[in-house]
Amino acid sequence: MVADFAFALAAGMFVMAGVFTAISFGGPGFAAGDAGAGLARLFAASLAIASICGMLIGAMLVSGAPDAGAHSTVPVLLGAVVGAFEALLILEARVELLLLPFALFLFVPLPVRRVLRSGLRR
Structure with a gap:
């Protein structure tokens, strides 16, 4: 069960990393100047x-x-x-998605x- 959460959190972090990398190259609308893009x-x-x-931890937990x-x-x-969804929440602060x-x-x-x-098969 811990491996399931390790894989889920690792995948979530990987998607967030991709979103923030893409957004940081998107132009000045995302952050105030070069410092904001660098921090992103x-x-x-x-x-x-x-x-x-996280992926390595999950892989070690399910090995065998x-x-x-x-x-x-x-x-x-x-x-x-x-x-x-987390990246969207950080970027736009949508309360309905919280x-x-x-x-x-x-x-x-x-x-x-x-x-x-x-339960679905019954």
């Missing part, structure tokens, strides 16, 4: 490094597990969606996904 790139680099570390794919595929996809990333993290653990799948 530094933040994106630190998110990318943390993402790689018979269902390693189940621990990585859906959490990575959910984490990418959460990362996109609880959505936290709600998506409820679907990350494998036991929750198994319950949802068995």
